[in-house]
Amino acid sequence: MEDISFVNEVDNKNFDIIVVGAGVAGSAFAYSMGCKGKKVLCIERDLSEPDRIVGELMQPGGVKALRELGMEECLEGIDSSLVFGYGIFKQNKGVKLAYPKDKNGGIINGFSFHHGRFIQKLRFKASSCENVFMVEGTVNALIEENGVVLGVKYVESKKSKDEQNTIIKEVRAPLTIVCDGCFSNLRKSLIQDSPQLTSTFVGLIIKGVQLPYQNHGHVFLVDPAPILMYRIGSDEIRVLVDIPKCPSNNELREYLEKVTAPQLPESLRESFLTALKTDPLKKMPNSRLPPNKISKPGVLLVGDSWNMRHPLTGSGMTVCLSDVSILTRLLANVSDLSNKKEIENVVAKFVQERRPLAATLNVLAGALYKVFSASNEHLRKACLGYLDLGGEFSAGPVALLSGLKPKPQVLAMHFFAVAFYGVLKNILPFPTPARIRRCYQILCAASDIVVPLLRSEGVLKYLTTLCVTLRLTNQ
Numbered sequence: 001m002e003d004i005s006f007v008n009e010v011d012n013k014n015f016d017i018i019v020v021g022a023g024v025a026g027s028a029f030a031y032s033m034g035c036k037g038k039k040v041l042c043i044e045r046d047l048s049e050p051d052r053i054v055g056e057l058m059q060p061g062g063v064k065a066l067r068e069l070g071m072e073e074c075l076e077g078i079d080s081s082l083v084f085g086y087g088i089f090k091q092n093k094g095v096k097l098a099y100p101k102d103k104n105g106g107i108i109n110g111f112s113f114h115h116g117r118f119i120q121k122l123r124f125k126a127s128s129c130e131n132v133f134m135v136e137g138t139v140n141a142l143i144e145e146n147g148v149v150l151g152v153k154y155v156e157s158k159k160s161k162d163e164q165n166t167i168i169k170e171v172r173a174p175l176t177i178v179c180d181g182c183f184s185n186l187r188k189s190l191i192q193d194s195p196q197l198t199s200t201f202v203g204l205i206i207k208g209v210q211l212p213y214q215n216h217g218h219v220f221l222v223d224p225a226p227i228l229m230y231r232i233g234s235d236e237i238r239v240l241v242d243i244p245k246c247p248s249n250n251e252l253r254e255y256l257e258k259v260t261a262p263q264l265p266e267s268l269r270e271s272f273l274t275a276l277k278t279d280p281l282k283k284m285p286n287s288r289l290p291p292n293k294i295s296k297p298g299v300l301l302v303g304d305s306w307n308m309r310h311p312l313t314g315s316g317m318t319v320c321l322s323d324v325s326i327l328t329r330l331l332a333n334v335s336d337l338s339n340k341k342e343i344e345n346v347v348a349k350f351v352q353e354r355r356p357l358a359a360t361l362n363v364l365a366g367a368l369y370k371v372f373s374a375s376n377e378h379l380r381k382a383c384l385g386y387l388d389l390g391g392e393f394s395a396g397p398v399a400l401l402s403g404l405k406p407k408p409q410v411l412a413m414h415f416f417a418v419a420f421y422g423v424l425k426n427i428l429p430f431p432t433p434a435r436i437r438r439c440y441q442i443l444c445a446a447s448d449i450v451v452p453l454l455r456s457e458g459v460l461k462y463l464t465t466l467c468v469t470l471r472l473t474n475q
Contacts, residue, residue, distance in 0.1 A: 025303030026179035053203030061403020149298035195287035382422030
């Protein structure tokens with residue numbers, strides 16, 4: 001991997017934009033704005049290769065956004081794998097779902113890879129732009145005057161282990177973009193809401209086996225929550241076990257051995273148990289954070305620091321890179337980044353333009369996770385049966401998942417079509433009182449899942465009102 005060019009001395013430099021964090025969002029934004037002629041300072045806590053277990057599968061919509069930003073080459077040279085769709089399994093039954101084709105009938109694909117390798121490619125690409133300056137340091141505060149953010153304070157990383165003094169620096173710019181990820185330490189000073197923990201992913205890598213469908217992501221519908229698998233290298237398959245209430249570290253291996261392993265296909269079970277005995281387990285909290293208005297001038301949040309959804313659908317990088325693409329295009333036309341009115345107009349347009357994609361993928365991620373969990377068994381069976389019908393019944397949902405056809409109303413249509421499919425399956429061959437009651441419970445469960453998600457995204461308000469009026473939900 002190429003060395004990342006970064007500087008230690010920024011005292012005498014003037015910047016148009018400060019970017020906090022050099023992950024997916026920060027690196028992409030720094031590069032894209034640098035290419036637009038803006039002087040960008042990007043401050044990252046640790047520029048060594050990160051080692052984490054999510055952000056490893058990019059949907060076709062994310063690839064499209066990366067291409068728009070001129071960074072598609074970052075997917076090369078990292079032993080990435082093509083992804084052509086998904087396989088969903090429950091016990092011995094599986095459904096194979098393919099991404100939609102392009103307008104010329106060509107095959108569309110996503111990618112899966114080691115997260116750290118991809119991040120280093122993004123950072124190298126950003127640092128290669130002459131207008132981007134990378135600094136290794138920890139931002140611990142925003143500089144504010146009269147409620148306006150004017151820059152940041154950061155602790156410069158020590159140049160050597162022998163260095164004793166802690167150097168705190170201040171740097172100012174007309175606009176600060178906070179991209180410090182899901183564990184953001186600046187978020188709480190900018191927005192009111194905090195991330196809501198939904199579950200924990202426990203990750204490991206299995207080797208020497210093949211997944212049922214080559215070049216596909218795999219979701220195994222087990223109890224109590226789904227397991228996600230995809231290839232991240234030539235002989236490496238990432239396994240992500242979702243655990244709603246994660247046991248302590250001392251009990252975790254026993255849980256995976258006795259609860260998780262027996263529910264896996266036999267072809268994968270032995271390699272899973274081998275990895276469980278020999279490899280370290282990595283954990284990642286899965287949180288949800290709807291986008292909130294940022295009231296302070298001079299600063300914006302982008303990426304997981306501002307908006308998160310459950311990673312089951314692999315849509316985080318799609319939303320993030322799309323946001324960067326939209327914001328870059330809008331900011332490129334701003335003559336004065338310190339002009340409060342101009343930035344307010346940009347933010348208003350940004351929120352409006354991002355909503356179709358972001359709302360679709362945010363709602364889809366939250367809804368699918370709930371549907372695929374054991375607590376909603378009737379909906380889980382209905383969803384698998386609905387997708388197995390083929391045609392538009394599978395093509396429509398997969399097009400939404402890919403991030404290429406973002407339409408909240410189409411998502412709602414398919415979601416309730418799944419619920420009504422479940423109603424039909426449960427009420428036949430004859431509508432007894434018990435079956436009618438079960439059908440009502442299915443519709444209520446569907447409404448309880450989707451209404452809060454739609455409301456938090458501010459879309460399809462008429463549908464949420466209808467569900468409440470029909471007493472299908474009290475959410």
